[in-house]
Amino acid sequence: MARIIIDKNSSRKEVILTKAASLFREKGYKAASMRDLAESVGVEAASLYNHIKSKTELLHEICFGVANRFMHKMEEVEGEKISPIEKIEALIRFHIDEMILHYEEVYVMDREWKHLSDPYLSNFQNQRRMYRKRFAAIIEQGISLKNIKPIDASTAVLILLHAIGGIESWHRSTQKISAEALTANMISILIGGIAASAKG
Amino acid sequence: MARIIIDKNSSRKEVILTKAASLFREKGYKAASMRDLAESVGVEAASLYNHIKSKTELLHEICFGVANRFMHKMEEVEGEKISPIEKIEALIRFHIDEMILHYEEVYVMDREWKHLSDPYLSNFQNQRRMYRKRFAAIIEQGISLKNIKPIDASTAVLILLHAIGGIESWHRSTQKISAEALTANMISILIGGIAASAKG
DNA sequence: CCTACCGATCGGTAGG
């Protein structure tokens, strides 16, 4: 019985988090009110506070939930015995999968993180800086091995991450091209560029 | 004398617009208050309304100011007798120049347009859709001529635009690499990809 | 989980 109550509570909070991510994406964190959120959950605004501490808590749970998954994947990929290019491809694929499976959360992390407040804000910025640094290090390895052009690695990281994060149609189930085709296109363009190669 | 007053008024409004772009970028449109703006201009909040009609007017003047420049450039490039690849390179260069010269405004247009209200909101979305369609058409031409790989053109457009729009360091004068080197890197990566070509 | 409500802050106006 206690178990049932706990399960009920935790699933209630998960519903609130999901609806919050959706609202924050649609209207932006500041423009989305707790009354909006309450309505979409189906309770009065005051009732939300039986499950959460504050609006800000929702934002940082969304942001760190996503950020932690990316960090975990980075650790995993770094440990694999594959080439730098293969590591980059694995990371790109993971980013795309995250966009497909958790579009709202990833979008909110990407565009609304600046509304975090300060223990969390600096923490988030540090974590993001570390992630990009480690991503850039993989590119540098590829450059050393001459599998990657001698480009500025941190510029390349920003291009890759924003190119993926900017695709807006991930969440639509009915899209002009399938997720697989989109993924193949992304990888092809980001790794190989848009120019036709001499080899055909 | 009347001329002097007009000049004074218009320069006053320009100051307000510039400060607004800066604040909207830093805090986001919703989180930036008119009292913040007044302080950064150096007047009381109520005084702003002698120069502007509303907060929303500031946002749409910023958004359409930038959007119109992009549209104008698109028209110009379409009319030039150069190859599709050269057209794309010209457009990419223009986007990069806009980021360097008008970082705050471009950033606000990119990330805060959703706070426009409705005659302007739909107008903006239409204009953006048209811009992307015309950009994609150039890529399609390149594919027909076999200068560009057979990729999905609208995916490629989103990748190009977001890759450029995502670079955050445009506005810093002291950067690790120069604007020219950054531009060269961007063009190289976006057109040629990151993989080293067989030709070396 | 709700009713009732609070202090703070918002965009904007009146009147000078």
Next chain:
DNA sequence: CCTACCGATCGGTAGG
């Protein structure tokens, strides 16, 4: 360009 102020809305709390 300022002082004074308004109605609306915000995140959140008290108390049941």
